[in-house]
Amino acid sequence: MEPFDLFSMRESYNRQQIMLCFNGPISRSLIEEIGNALRNYLAADHAHPSSAMDVFGVYIELTQNIRHYAQQKGWTETDASATVVVARNDAGHYVVSAGNIIEQADGEALLACIDELAGLDKAALKARYKEQLRKPREAEAASGAGLGLIDIARKSSAPLQGSLRQLTDGRAFVSLRAEI
Template identity: 55%
Template sequence: MTTTIDVLGLREIFEQRRILMCFNGPFSASLIEEIGLALRHHLENVAASPSAVMDVFSVYIEMTQNIRHYVRENGLPDELTRATVVISQREDGHYLVSAGNKLLPADGERLLQRVRELASMDKAALKAAYKEQMRQPRDPAATTGAGLGLIDMARRSSEPLAASLQVLPDAMAFFSLEVVI
């Protein structure tokens, strides 16, 4: 049986929610880059401030690369490289960068706890946490960054980070993160 997609209905939902970009599927390094460039050009064309363009772009890149690194480092099946990313503009003019992906529930709990810790910090505490993390010795065998990504997103955000974790029936969980620029 062939299922049709109500594209007009989707478009109306996107318009109502002021969604500028939405992607759902597997991420590759080249796809992350191409979508990021398209996002940057779109924001520049709608006369977003240079700082907003850079912050939205940086948060998008950080989120998508984190998802990709997580799957690779944990040796998870390729189907878990699928993620959902939504960039929207709220009525107050702020941009909302949201992303979600499947992960192991224990990893999701740790990540959720870290996001909650960062969300409770003010700008000065986030700056101090960033500096402290920068001073930490970096494992030369590490394949990802120095653990600064979440802190950097929290520093760029105009509101506390928001996250959720939903346990799924397949022994996995779905983690969602929202950053307001």
């Protein structure tokens, strides 16, 4: 095993203003514990209450989506792992980023949705949210890339960004970035 250079990691995290970073299998209890830590970090950072709520809400939505997706696929803990980072950018905005392994086709559909939402202004996002709320849900339909993603886009101060890195066996690693 390669030795860790924790000091270099720390310096890198400090330069990138990373407040919280997680990589590994994600359970409901872990989502909750990291959420509690995030709330404490935001309080210590004197985040505006509405910003803190938005950052927390985006974190919860992203991590729960990752967990639900992996459960839906029946994947192992390793395949169900997530990478989550909460940081500040140079403009002082919070940036919530999350990534996970996904079926290539699902990732492409998700990126198409992200690209579509990124082109909408706040009024159009609000209208899309209301439209999605009114749509009837089929009982057997899998959830995903719907209301929660629109809500993340609405909370973001900049267009959502997403990327897909192709892996093997028809899978890819999807990354989503929301700035608040």
